[in-house]
Amino acid sequence: MxxxxxxxxxxxxxxxxxxxxxxxxxxxxxxxxxxxxxxxxxxxxxxxxxxxxxxxxxxxxxxxxxxxxxxxxxxxxxxxxxxxxxxxxxxxxxxxxxxxxxxxxxxxxxxxxxxxxxxxxxxxxxxxxxxxxxxxxxxxxxxxxxLVEPLGVAVHLVRQADISPGTSVIVFGAGPVGLLCCAVAKVFGAEKVIAVDIQLSRLDFARKFEATSTFLPEKVSASQNAERMRIENGLGDGADIVIDASGAEASINTGIHVLHPGGTYVQGGMGRDEVNFPITLACTKELNIKGSFRYSSGDYQLAIQLISTGKVxxxxxxxxxxxxxxxxxxxxxxxxxxxxxxxxxxxxx
Incomplete structure (x- = not known):
């Protein structure tokens, strides 16, 4: 043969x-x-x-x-x-x-x-x-x-979010991309990096990896989960940045609720083509809402540098x-x- x-x-x-x-x-x-x-x-x-x-x-x-x-x-x-x-x-x-x-x-x-x-x-x-x-x-x-490819995705998401030193960042979805977003956010200077997931095993890993804290949502409304997240993490009127790496409708809604007015929301996870979205709240908070798709100029080079230097x-x-x-x-x-x-x-x- x-x-x-x-x-x-x-x-x-x-x-x-x-x-x-x-x-x-x-x-x-x-x-x-x-x-x-x-x-x-x-x-x-x-x-x-x-x-x-x-x-x-x-x-x-x-x-x-x-x-x-x-x-x-x-x-x-x-x-x-x-x-x-x-x-x-x-x-x-x-x-x-x-x-x-x-x-x-x-x-x-x-x-x-x-x-x-x-x-x-x-x-x-x-x-x-x-x-x-x-x-x-x-x-x-x-x-x-x-592993440069998934890290490149995370780099692009974090760059879309314009993270600066001292900011608070919530990442929904503690899969590979979400976890890498936590790591890159810390490299970019985020002070609080909160990983959110419905799987306890992934939250356990996130705590050992790069998240400063984690959050397990309850089966309650998005606003109730957001309120508990703000209280437990000392976020005042809300987080600076939300990155969604899950694509889940519940995460998207909670993310909009947990941001402070003027905050930034970045969507990276792809779930259903269409979801219910709290558009009135997004408008009245005057949120900055962005999408993120794959990676572009400079993302791969930065991902290589982060791995080769041991930062991620x-x-x-x-x-x-x-x-x-x-x-x-x-x-x-x-x-x-x-x-x-x-x-x-x-x-x-």
Missing amino acids: QKPQNLSFVLKDVQKLEFEDRPLPHLKDPNDVLIRVKFTGICGSDCGQIGPFKLEQPMVLGHESSGIVEQVGSKVTTLKVGDRVTMEPGEPCRRCNKCKIGKYNLCPAMAFAATPPYDGTLARYYRLPEDFCYKLPNSMSLEQGA KAEDLVTDIVQFGDAERAFEQAKAGTGLKFLIAGPEE
Whole structure:
């Protein structure tokens, strides 16, 4: 039997996963590089649908990856074969107005890995432009390199929030991105960082990680939970900043209630397409409300710096590293919520 050339982990249909030998990627441009993928993290969006993006044909999963440069195009100058890199898994058009002002994450033609219809990185090889592959410092492992992507998401969320020293920040959702938001907020100078979740195990981890305190919501109204949160954490008339990394309607409502007038709310979690929203309260408080989507200029570089200098210990979130052949089991464990972050090692030679 012929050995697979580009063994890939494919989402064939909803809840149907298979290994498949895909064609070897070819360099499309002299500025491209070919990466041998070494580690890939599992993300909650690896399900075939995120927001308006829905699975319509089989798709290779994965977008949180690191690897080793296998081949370089003729015009590549910053990388060479054998370099260890973390991969920013999206290609914008580079020509539209959003790209030109540095907000390439909003490019309408973005080809993002494992977002339908584009294949992801859970394969032996993956192709990317040179400038979307970042050489890892010697102080960083390839495992850490696979964590730059979720940290980049957190960096972008925190930058959207304009956190400054001494501020109070509430993060809803103590999954990987929410926990990393707590860590980045502290790096940015936040004095109080409160993690909110409905799972006690995640709140326990948050306290050991970077949250200064935690909050377990009760089955009461959003205003009642917000009032208890203010009292327990000495927030006076409310928090300075709320970051929602959950997408849950109850969290969104509580977040609006717990902010002080003039506070900032940043939405990063994606749940249902539409939710009930306390718009009158948001208006009368004159809140600054922002969305946050993936990452843009400078976010990956900062994420690398935070890990390489030890300011954010993203590796503490890793529950397990599994072999490529056990990828489906890792996805099942992640879906069941039995851990925080699972990494899948690339196919062996």
